[in-house]
Amino acid sequence: MEYQLYAIDPILRPFIKVICSVDNRSPIIVPNQLRVLPDTCVELFINLCPPQQIAIPDGNTPSLSRSFVTSRMNSFMDVSTQDNVSFVSVCFASGQAYQFFPVSMHDISNQVINLRDLWGARADDMQECVDKAATMQERISLVQQYLIQQLYKSVAFDASVDFCLRRMQETNGMLLLDELANQVGISNRQLARRFNQYIGLSPKEFARITTFTNSLVNLKKYPSFTLTEIAYESGYYDQAHFIRACRTYSGLTPSQLIGNEQVLFCF
Numbered sequence: 677m678e679y680q681l682y683a684i685d686p687i688l689r690p691f692i693k694v695i696c697s698v699d700n701r702s703p704i705i706v707p708n709q710l711r712v713l714p715d716t717c718v719e720l721f722i723n724l725c726p727p728q729q730i731a732i733p734d735g736n737t738p739s740l741s742r743s744f745v746t747s748r749m750n751s752f753m754d755v756s757t758q759d760n761v762s763f764v765s766v767c768f769a770s771g772q773a774y775q776f777f778p779v780s781m782h783d784i785s786n787q788v789i790n791l792r793d794l795w796g797a798r799a800d801d802m803q804e805c806v807d808k809a810a811t812m813q814e815r816i817s818l819v820q821q822y823l824i825q826q827l828y829k830s831v832a833f834d835a836s837v838d839f840c841l842r843r844m845q846e847t848n849g850m851l852l853l854d855e856l857a858n859q860v861g862i863s864n865r866q867l868a869r870r871f872n873q874y875i876g877l878s879p880k881e882f883a884r885i886t887t888f889t890n891s892l893v894n895l896k897k898y899p900s901f902t903l904t905e906i907a908y909e910s911g912y913y914d915q916a917h918f919i920r921a922c923r924t925y926s927g928l929t930p931s932q933l934i935g936n937e938q939v940l941f942c943f
Contacts, residue, residue, distance in 0.1 A: 718773035743791035781876035836860035849886030
């Protein structure tokens with residue numbers, strides 16, 4: 677399986693974390709299932725082959741077109757791999773996807789949505805152009821052009837939400853939300869409403885997921901640490917709280933996560 681990263685256009689860099697392509701034309705003898713953990717990110721997929729099967733948290737497997745969007749807010753998703761995998765992926769930076777999709781992010785949280793339902797005919801136009809492109813680099817350039825056009829059409833930007841996102845990421849979710857609301861001069865209720873509109877989660881839940889994703893980074897960064905040490909390093913009160921968060925957001929214990937090749941977290 678070939679995995680390739682691509683340069684992000686300077687206009688898009690504040691909003692996009694990763695652009696990549698994945699290509700595999702070899703037969704898969706034993707179907708594989710990957711569990712993708714929540715990371716508060718929205719990801720756009722443009723497939724050149726039939727799309728993968730994705731089970732969303734309610735247990736359903738939606739019928740997907742070749743261009744679709746996943747919103748991994750605070751629930752994991754199970755993906756079944758198959759033969760002839762070939763797609764372009766755009767992973768938006770945490771909390772930045774709302775400027776590309778004209779919907780409340782709360783309405784698509786933890787869902788898999790066909791791009792046509794969000795962009796209308798423009799989604800079909802982009803898919804057609806990508807299919808006709810001769811190389812993967814041309815496809816990446818086309819996708820970025822469409823994203824820039826969509827960004828220029830957007831009227832959604834909230835400086836208070838952007839500030840709060842930065843503060844939560846700087847502190848790994850370990851900060852007082854009352855204090856955060858005061859810093860931007862709005863009430864807790866107003867902050868919650870804006871987060872649900874633009875991010876898809878409440879500020880409290882976003883902070884919890886930020887702490888959880890930091891704990892996963894620490895699991896990789898400090899392989900010699902005990903679970904108690906990882907818990908304290910990540911900001912949890914104790915090991916029990918850390919284990920509970922792992923079960924909630926991954927369906928697994930920390931021990932089951934370590935070295936598990938069928939679990940994917942994109943941080």
